[in-house]
Every structure is written in C-alpha cells, then in structure tokens.
Amino acid sequence: EAGVVQSPRYKIIEKKQPVAFWCNPISGHNTLYWYRQNLGQGPELLIRYENEEAVDDSQLPKDRFSAERLKGVDSTLKIQPAELGDSAVYLCASSPASGSWHNEQFFGPGTRLTVL
Amino acid sequence: AQTVTQSQPEMSVQEAETVTLSCTYDTSESNYYLFWYKQPPSRQMILVIRQEAYKQQNATENRFSVNFQKAAKSFSLKISDSQLGDTAMYFCAFNTGANSKLTFGKGITLSVRP
Numbered sequence: 001e002a003g004v005v006q007s008p009r010y011k012i013i014e015k016k017q018p019v020a021f022w023c024n025p026i027s028g029h030n031t032l033y034w035y036r037q038n039l040g041q042g043p044e045l046l047i048r049y050e051n052e053e054a055v056d057d058s059q060l061p062k063d064r065f066s067a068e069r070l071k072g073v074d075s076t077l078k079i080q081p082a083e084l085g086d087s088a089v090y091l092c093a094s095s096p097a098s099g100s101w102h103n104e105q106f107f108g109p110g111t112r113l114t115v116l
Numbered sequence: 117a118q119t120v121t122q123s124q125p126e127m128s129v130q131e132a133e134t135v136t137l138s139c140t141y142d143t144s145e146s147n148y149y150l151f152w153y154k155q156p157p158s159r160q161m162i163l164v165i166r167q168e169a170y171k172q173q174n175a176t177e178n179r180f181s182v183n184f185q186k187a188a189k190s191f192s193l194k195i196s197d198s199q200l201g202d203t204a205m206y207f208c209a210f211n212t213g214a215n216s217k218l219t220f221g222k223g224i225t226l227s228v229r230p
Contacts (some may be wrong), residue, residue: 003160033218042120042207042220043161056217089159104151105218107161 004108018080025094035091120221139208156204
C-alpha cells in the first residue's frame with residue numbers, strides 16, 4: 001500500500017513569491033491534515049479536511065495561506081506571498097475515517113520550504 | 117489550553133541498553149489518546165505506540181512500552197534493547213477528540229551509540 005505522497009520534497013523561493021505544495025493521502029482515507037513543523041519543534045496543525053470539507057482551519061493564516069481538496073482526495077496548500085517566517089517543513093497526514101480521532105495519523109515525508 | 121511538555125531536548129543511549137523518554141501533558145478532557153511518534157532523519161513520522169486514557173494497563177509494542185500515570189498527567193516511553201535504528205526525534209502527542217487535533221510536544225532527539 002502506498003503511503004502519503006507529497007511533492008515537492010524541497011522548495012527554495014524568494015520572499016513575496018507564491019508557492020504550492022501537493023499531497024496525495026493513502027487511498028480510502030477520508031481525513032487529511034496539513035501541519036507546519038518549524039525547526040526543532042513539533043508539528044502544528046494548519047487545517048483538517050473531512051472529505052472535501054475543511055472542518056478546522058482555525059490555525060491557518062488566511063491572509064496568505066489557502067488550501068483546497070476539491071474531490072476529497074488529493075490536496076494543495078498554497079502560500080502567497082511567502083514571508084521569511086514561512087520557512088519550515090510542511091507535513092501532510094491522513095487517517096482512515098471521519099470522527100475516528102483515536103486513529104493513527106499517517107504522515108508524508110514533508111516539503112521543506114526555504115524562503116530567502 | 118492543551119499542552120505537551122518534553123523537557124529533555126536530547127538523550128543518548130548505548131546500543132542494547134534501555135532508555136526512558138519523559139512527557140507530561142495538560143488537558144481538562146477526561147477521555148483522550150496519547151501517542152509517541154518517531155521521526156527519523158528522513159523526516160517521515162511514524163507511530164510508535166498509542167494509549168487510551170481510560171485504559172489502566174500500559175501499552176506495549178515489542179521493545180517499546182509506556183508508563184502512563186493519569187493523575188500525574190505523565191506519559192513516558194521506555195525503549196528496551198536500544199538499536200541503532202532507534203536514532204530519531206521522538207514526539208509525544210495527544211488527541212482529545214474535541215477537534216481531532218493532535219497536540220505535539222517539542223520532541224526529543226535520541227541518539228543510540230554503537
């Protein structure tokens with residue numbers, strides 16, 4: 001079974017440029033999460049999807065961040081414009097079923113973003 | 117506020133020995149799940165072990181076991197017979213189900229010496 005796929009693995013951009021990250025969750029997983037992990041810290045949730053609905057985006061900086069999961073499968077996270085403080089690893093995770101909050105979350109390898 | 121504290125930033129252990137990683141947490145919820153995740157240098161986070169707060173018996177997965185002290189809000193991870201492949205960052209986390217959000221600690225870097 002394929003795991004959570006993310007691309008690109010690495011991205012270097014100049015500040016004020018846009019950037020997008022893509023995630024394909026494990027097949028059949030309804031719940032998808034985007035996390036940001038700053039250097040030396042644990043991941044912090046940005047947004048959670050149940051199928052195509054964003055059910056928790058309270059930590060997403062909506063002035064510059066956006067996300068979509070149009071068909072309830074893969075998802076894109078966008079930053080526009082990027083700032084120096086956005087340098088981090090962006091992790092995508094998925095879990096099997098809605099409401100099964102005790103389930104394991106399966107993480108992708110992440111995208112390391114460097115903003116210069 | 118829900119918080120997870122991992123006060124030890126780094127630990128080192130000799131191969132084949134036992135090491136314990138500490139974690140404390142704070143929540144006002146009565147039911148929750150606790151997790152230890154491992155993040156090797158390649159960055160892919162994987163689940164090590166999981167504990168439901170209502171279960172008194174400590175969870176065990178092969179060489180990994182936990183010491184769950186609910187009253188003290190403590191959830192430590194014991195790794196027995198440490199192996200070189202155990203070298204990684206370890207994150208303690210919990211999920212109360214109120215919003216299905218995993219709250220992570222800052223992590224601890226574990227190095228296993230040959």
